[in-house]
Amino acid sequence: MLTFIARRVGVMILTALCLTFVVFFLTNLFPNLEKLAKNQGNQRMTDEQVVQWLENRGYLRAMPVKYGEWLGVLPGFTHEDDNGKITGRCIRGDVAPEAAPRFCGILQGDWGYSTVFKDGVASIVAKRLGLTGWLMLIVMCVMVPGALLIGVLAGMREGSKLDRSLSTASIVTTATPEYVSGVIFIAIFASSAVGLKWFKGTATSAMDDITFANFTLPVLTIALYGMGYIARMTRASMAEVMTAQYIRTARLKGVSFANIVMKHALRNALIAPFTVIMLQFPWLLNGVVIVETLFNYKGFGWTLVQAAGNNDIELLLGVSVVSVFVVLVTQLISDIGYVYLNPRIRIS
Numbered sequence: 001m002l003t004f005i006a007r008r009v010g011v012m013i014l015t016a017l018c019l020t021f022v023v024f025f026l027t028n029l030f031p032n033l034e035k036l037a038k039n040q041g042n043q044r045m046t047d048e049q050v051v052q053w054l055e056n057r058g059y060l061r062a063m064p065v066k067y068g069e070w071l072g073v074l075p076g077f078t079h080e081d082d083n084g085k086i087t088g089r090c091i092r093g094d095v096a097p098e099a100a101p102r103f104c105g106i107l108q109g110d111w112g113y114s115t116v117f118k119d120g121v122a123s124i125v126a127k128r129l130g131l132t133g134w135l136m137l138i139v140m141c142v143m144v145p146g147a148l149l150i151g152v153l154a155g156m157r158e159g160s161k162l163d164r165s166l167s168t169a170s171i172v173t174t175a176t177p178e179y180v181s182g183v184i185f186i187a188i189f190a191s192s193a194v195g196l197k198w199f200k201g202t203a204t205s206a207m208d209d210i211t212f213a214n215f216t217l218p219v220l221t222i223a224l225y226g227m228g229y230i231a232r233m234t235r236a237s238m239a240e241v242m243t244a245q246y247i248r249t250a251r252l253k254g255v256s257f258a259n260i261v262m263k264h265a266l267r268n269a270l271i272a273p274f275t276v277i278m279l280q281f282p283w284l285l286n287g288v289v290i291v292e293t294l295f296n297y298k299g300f301g302w303t304l305v306q307a308a309g310n311n312d313i314e315l316l317l318g319v320s321v322v323s324v325f326v327v328l329v330t331q332l333i334s335d336i337g338y339v340y341l342n343p344r345i346r347i348s
Helices: 002-027 030-040 047-056 063-071 121-156 161-175 178-189 212-242 245-252 257-269 271-287 289-294 300-309 313-341
Strands: 078-080 086-088
Touching: 002 063, 002 313, 030 047, 121 161, 121 212, 121 257, 121 271, 121 300, 121 313, 161 212, 178 212, 178 289, 212 257, 212 271, 212 289, 245 257, 257 271, 271 313, 289 300, 300 313
Parallel strands: none
Antiparallel strands: 078 086
């Protein structure tokens, strides 16, 4: 097991390097850099002035060199102007050039500076990730138990009225995008048009104080969309397990139906849904963009939209690092969970 985990961690590191380099390459294309120069300098800058501005700040050097500096494996860029003033990536604030560190990248904990929020990327990402973390936690607490219960009930008796009803409901929820269900919820439960002002149509106040009124609609909007997919996967897995030979043998021996489901079928039926559930974490982290924007909840997805829309390169890179990390870690946990859910699976 330790060898397997070590091998997977090595692959994860290589994958993370490749993915972050792709994002770094795309965000550092010249059109993006030109837009950055004009936003930070002057919108009326000429092409020569743009090139000069970018050159003085090290943006026009080789892509692998800039990527190495961003990671923190190469010394940070420095520039000395005609007056002898030295500036650079690692020289910030009132820090003297000789006192500044040589390396200042992701590995050193320096994630850069946001040009939009005027703050360190690390602090912004940590704050917004914490807000989305609460949303993800409550959504998972609602979505996973509900989806597993629906899937198990539907799969226990394949083809029954209960199965058809629950399967139809699952398909409807999965086929309804969040921006549609969210608008419907707001129109019915939060607007004055219908009159059911049970909840708030915005979740901005939930950033400071989570209540039933300001957090229910965004949670339901996300949970219902993901619940149907997990329920359908659980139902298909459960229906397949219930037709297995060892289940038929247990029935012939007179084992009660409840014991067959709980002791024999449920564990094997959860193997496939387990992977789907683990995949919900990266989906929730980046897939809540629409919901957070719709309900004005300024979490991780909202930050991603702001970074991309305002060409905030450093913040966009910081968001990508977290996203890649979450995806790779959840995949590792999913692979390890396979072994414990099904002893027949062996690691070669």
